[in-house]
Amino acid sequence: MEGRREEIRKGPWKAEEDEVLINHVKKYGPRDWSSIRSKGLLQRTGKSCRLRWVNKLRPNLKNGCKFSLEEERVVIELQAQFGNKWARIATYLPGRTDNDVKNFWSSRQKRLARILQNSATPSSSSNSKSHRATWEVSTFNDVPTLLAPKLSSSMDEESSSKDHSCSSSNREKAGTIKMVPVPALVNPKLLHFDAHSVLTPFENNPCTDSQLQIPFPDITQTQHDLTFSPESQELLAGLEDPHFFDVFGPVDASQLSNEVPLPVEEPFLKPMRSFRNAVKDENDNLVNPDAFFEDFPTDMFDHIEPLPSPSDW
DNA sequence: AAGAATCGCAACCGCGAGACA
DNA sequence: ATGTCTCGCGGTTGCGATTCT
Numbered sequence: 001m002e003g004r005r006e007e008i009r010k011g012p013w014k015a016e017e018d019e020v021l022i023n024h025v026k027k028y029g030p031r032d033w034s035s036i037r038s039k040g041l042l043q044r045t046g047k048s049c050r051l052r053w054v055n056k057l058r059p060n061l062k063n064g065c066k067f068s069l070e071e072e073r074v075v076i077e078l079q080a081q082f083g084n085k086w087a088r089i090a091t092y093l094p095g096r097t098d099n100d101v102k103n104f105w106s107s108r109q110k111r112l113a114r115i116l117q118n119s120a121t122p123s124s125s126s127n128s129k130s131h132r133a134t135w136e137v138s139t140f141n142d143v144p145t146l147l148a149p150k151l152s153s154s155m156d157e158e159s160s161s162k163d164h165s166c167s168s169s170n171r172e173k174a175g176t177i178k179m180v181p182v183p184a185l186v187n188p189k190l191l192h193f194d195a196h197s198v199l200t201p202f203e204n205n206p207c208t209d210s211q212l213q214i215p216f217p218d219i220t221q222t223q224h225d226l227t228f229s230p231e232s233q234e235l236l237a238g239l240e241d242p243h244f245f246d247v248f249g250p251v252d253a254s255q256l257s258n259e260v261p262l263p264v265e266e267p268f269l270k271p272m273r274s275f276r277n278a279v280k281d282e283n284d285n286l287v288n289p290d291a292f293f294e295d296f297p298t299d300m301f302d303h304i305e306p307l308p309s310p311s312d313w
Numbered sequence: 314a315a316g317a318a319t320c321g322c323a324a325c326c327g328c329g330a331g332a333c334a
Numbered sequence: 335a336t337g338t339c340t341c342g343c344g345g346t347t348g349c350g351a352t353t354c355t
Contacts, residue, residue: 031341034340044323047326050351086344106345
């Protein structure tokens, strides 16, 4: 059997373990996770190694950066379209892992549930968190649809040590939205350039690197007509819907696909410019396009599927 | 200042799919 | 065709940090 030489280590990773894992990936690539243990490099399961790499050590991750408004919106829209396919949704959010998306969604669902509960039982709104929840709703309502320096609760000011690389001040300065879905980088056929898109130089910031500044596509008609945030709209709509609590259950994408057209269009697929290793010819075409992917795990695109055409939505 | 409630994140677990012998 | 192994995904849990009374 694979292992029985020593106890399998669990729990938080040490810096030394990270180093070993990184070195292994450098040598052999992000594969053969189980060999890390069989070689005696780490007393971790291959599964654990893979998870650590994917969620924390992989290059270009936005570790410690909170979800921007647009990221939140993308998650909301894609969740309605795909259901809880976090890995798939994460491919639209550069620097985000399925775990990030999953955690974000989970937190959001809890928040919504609490807001709803407090709305249903106003007398209970004297507790501390309900105050914050109420504030969040009103804050959402005040937020412009696309440009918002300070937004949801997830955008609360924070200057923790691990957030240093993308301080809120940076986010505020950013002003407009930067987004690029990974699948577009994989399948050029899917690229669909929006003439209105605006490219901006990158800042040397993990939270903005590999992103492009583009106008975010229109969302649903409902959202278009109202100034409410998606979250607030969802809440408001839910209060009138007798089946609102179903929202908190699993979503059947097949059912939703006919009712909730995904407004996130391919157009926010834009070429990524953080091709650290890419070489271009005189016509600015990538000569060694593969070099662009060197920063990514070789398997990270394995599960990416072509996007459905908008007509299928 | 202390305690309770909540948040946010990292990591684990179980299961299914695919590869391979 | 079948069994085993590895990998990847989604759900869940645990815990430190934060916020509020």
